[in-house]
Amino acid sequence: MTVTKESIVDIVADLAAVSANVNQVSVYFATSTTDTTLTEMLKLDSTRFVISTGSCRRVSGVIVARDTSTGACHEWEFSVLIKNVGGTTSIVGDPLVSDTFYDSATSTWTFDISADDTNDALAMTVGGETGKTIHWAANLSYTEVL
Helix, strand or coil: CCCCHHHHHHHHHHHHHHHHCEEEEEEEEEEEECCCCCEECEECCCCCEECCCCEEEEEEEEEEEEECCCCCEEEEEEEEEEEEECCEEEEEEEEEEEEEEECHHHCCCEEEEEEECCCCEEEEEEECCCCCCEEEEEEEEEEEEC
8 A cells, every 4th residue: 555645644534533533634536537427536545535324524625627738727616514324324405516716618517516325425526528638636624523
């Protein structure tokens, strides 16, 4: 296993949750698209953002996307409350998602957030543009109570 900044952050987060039942940390995600097919963003270690049974997380984040050939960019900000009660993962209320900044050429790019009850995870899906390579990055911060 390669030790990265992200894996250290995850380890520290796990230790904090065990010792205090309260956790606050940042997590990084990345992916690329070449068409409009919805693609799930995964953490840098290729895993999902799992919501532990018996926990509640308030998550906020920024998603940034860039067309590698034209440089056109798009940014979204979001916040969501997600919980896992007895193995059932769900979002509390409606996620808040804002198209904060974007070049007009990126107006068809999409970002969505949902609860993935099958994998007990927060799912972030993105869709780009046919024939364009779009790189996507996300930085999430969360506060968790166990």
